[in-house]
Amino acid sequence: MIFLAVLLFSVSAASNTNMWDSQTVSLSDLLKRLNDLEERLQVQERINREQEAVIKRLIIENINLKNIVMPKTDISVDIKKLNESEGFTHSPGNSNTTGEKINTVHKMHLSNSKSHLNISDEHSSVGNCCQKLLLDFKNNGPKRRSVTGGAAFYSYLSDSESNPNRLQIIIFDHVITNVGGNYNHHTGFFYCPMDGVYTFSWTLYCSSNGYIYSEIVVNSDAVGAMICNAEGASSIRHSTGVVVVEINQGDAVYIRTHPSANLVGRLHSYSAYRSSFSGWKLF
Template sequence: MFSIAIFLLSVCSTIRANSWDSNNVFLSNLQRKLIDLEHRLQVQERINRDQEVVIKRLILENDILKNVGMTKTDISVDMKKQNESEGFIHSSANKNTTGEKNTGQNMHLSYSKSDLKISRKHFSLGNCCQKLLFHFKNDKPIRKSVTGGVAFYSYLSHDEDSLGHHQTIIFDNVITNVGGNYNRHTGTFFCPMDGVYTFSWTLYCSSGGYFTSEIVVNSNAVGAMFCSAQGATNIRHTTGVVVVEINQGDVVYIRTHPNNGLSGPLRSHSTYRSSFTGWKHF
């Protein structure tokens, strides 16, 4: 009887232990999901703030462009009136003082080239327009974007010594950003339109170091790579490439793996760059 009681107690303890382990696993998974959700919300908030800034800038630039267009129109009207007052007559069938049609070209100048004199007002009007356009371009530069084109290239400007798990790698130095969809403050690429894209990232680890990185679309890892310099006497690097079909509004970024082991810093130097790049195919 005593043996049966001990056996029952042992079974109950085992059940409680298994239940406790299951609860721990469930809570651990839940906590990991909450952390990932919080990270996604932070990224989305940063993207929303950046978009608000872009919208305000576009509204301001649109108002400035309207003012510039109106100024150019006024200048063109003034130049036309000045031309007419100085004898520049444009007509398809002008008649002379005797009532006969001119035998020259349909559109002609009433003055000959030898008699043509351009007043200072023409030059002042032209210079005014030119200065206005240059002044606008210098004070409010407008990014010229390729129609339908999307491409960016950025790299890490410094070593990342305190590399941790589930960490977004922010490539802060932007060289190319056609379309302006890569954010150097958050390290994220905001997809402007549906299509097929190629992304590539290159990471360097120091001697003896190693880590795993992932490329993430929203919260889903679509590619990963392992960089290792274990047993090496110098730095090592690895490059990952993915071709993915993504949708407008998707966010793409590089992060370290949530669970895999890592050791040592992420390296980036003037002679070797840890970088992130991407472009749209079609």
């Protein structure tokens, strides 16, 4: 009986320990997610403030444009001023003179309207001239030359990645530039098209209190390394590595996490900041 009681107590203690460990893991994951949401919220708030500033500037420009419009003129006031300037006083017997005065005021308004129309015509003429110059420059200006025999690429991560592992190849899947088509966005590899000297650059963002070790590899040899360190920081941090290497045709160049160093936190890439990989042939 004593042996059975001890066995039941041991099983109960082991069950409680496993439950506590699972709760601890869940709380740790929840805290990481909360930190990530706070960082995204800070970025979005900054974007919102910038957009509000743009909207305010557009409103002020719209008000200024409205003030340019010619204000309406009261004809009766103009007739009164014209009469006073000529010493004219209205009476029943001089209706013809009144008609002449009204005609004169109408002519004044027509003249003012024509002057504004001329100004508008001048602005329209200037606008047409500018459009013509832009069209001529587009048709006859310097042409974008076709690149032959060169190699250049730029690509970035389309989304963040949670808790990358050691020796993990980072695949920068969204290609912006790929002259020569030598970068493969499915594998993350750049294949050297010809012997020469090349420059490569990579930028990584890591979450607050995290750090990510990375290296650039030619075939299987690391030729450069970098750490993105956000320990003790309240927001994300980033680092950029640059190497200049002489490589041969067919060599594969890529970015991977360090094979032995610890990795903590998320690898970030967002619309306001991008983890990226780029390279180009020098000569």
